[in-house]
Amino acid sequence: MSDTDTIETVLGFMPPFAKTMGMTVDHMQGGLPVITYDYGPQVMGRPGFLHGGAMSGLMEIAAIAALRVTLGKDESNLKIKPVNITINFMRGGRELRTYALGEVTRIGRRVANVEAKAWQDDPSKPIATVFMNFLLSAPRSA
Amino acid sequence: MNDERPDTSSPQGGFNPGMFQQMMSTHGHSGHLGILYRAHGDSWVELELPYTPELIGDVDTGVIASGPIISLMDNATSLSVWTAIGKFRPQVTLDLRVDYMRPATPGKTVVGRGECYKTTRSMAFVRGIAHDGDPDDPVAHVAGTFIRIENFLG
Structure with missing residues (x-):
């Protein structure tokens, strides 16, 4: 693709x-x-900073997107269910555009391990990272 | 917001999570998600996240996304720290782990209960659950830490 x-x-x-x-x-x-998303009231926590939950939401979507794309067309009907997420916050997110990219560490038969990181002006200075575990299952009707 | 720190103390002194959340609910990310104050005790705070179609994460089922639940629990546990120590102390989330036990029921309000079980000079340790009506059948379980900082408003 x-x-x-x-x-x-x-x-x-x-x-x-x-x-x-x-x-x-x-x-x-x-x-x-x-x-990505732009800074705005919808992502603001304490004044002038990104909300930690808003950062987490972005990284979670990046992790899901990375997993979906990695699974690809062949397995597009596979159900993915987030089991847990661990978020580490490294820097306060400022009033800037924020980016997040996921990376699939492993896809097993039942579990996928995915990481994601978020950054603003400098990709080498992440503002937060996440580890996620997903349960994989075939659709019931298949 | 200006440099003035909001007065969130209660008439009896201490920290008033209801007043603080009410202020946060009028703007920013919390306001966007519609997070509201529900109740509090000595070292815990309950907030609620009413169901809205805008928060849906799975269009096939109408189940809300997990992102808003992280935000709800981040807020509830953060407020529980200030409630436990009886004053506002600038802090940021160091880490947070969320276990998703089951999807929240579409249409139901999600309640987030955060509890601060230990504070030190620099740290606060928190845990909590999210449920949609029955605390014995939680949607999610969280554990996290907050670290004290010098200047909350940058």
């Missing part, structure tokens, strides 16, 4: 929550989508 097609696919499965937060795909990096 071309990068343009992948971006369309990712935008297609973004849920209402992602849309209400202003999330979109910024660009593709190594075949995976970089998810």
Whole structure:
């Protein structure tokens, strides 16, 4: 699938929550989508800073998108269920555009381990990272 | 907001989580999600996240996304720290772990109960659950830490 097609696919499965937060795909990096949103009242925590929950929401969508894209077309009917998430906060997010990129560490038969990180002006200075575990299951009707 | 720190103390002194959340609910991320104050005790705070279609994470089922639950629990546990120590102390989340036990029932309000079980000079340790009516059948369980900082408003 071309990068343009992948971006369309990712935008297609973004849920209402992602849309209400202003999330979109910024660009593709190594075949995976970089998810982004602009700073605004909907992501503000304490005045002048990103809300930790808003950062987590962005990284979670980036992790799901990375997993979906990595699973690809062949397994697009596989159900993915988040089991847990661990978030580490490194820096306060400022009034800037924020980016997040997921990376799949392993896809097993039943579990997928996915990481994601968020950054603002400098990708080498993450503001937060997440580890997520997903349960994978075939759709019941299949 | 200006440099003035909001007065969130209660008439008897201490910290008033209801007043603080009410202020947060009028703007910012909490306001956008519609998070409201519900109740508090000596070292715990309950907030609620009413169901709205805008928060849906799975369009096939109408189940809300997990992101708003993280935000709800971040807020509830954060407020529980100030409630436990009886004053506002600038802090940021260091880490937070959320276990999703089951999807929240579409249409139901999600209640987030955060509890601060230990504070030190620099740290606060918290835990909590999110449920949609029955605390014995939680939607999620969380554990996390907050670290004290010098300047909350940057």
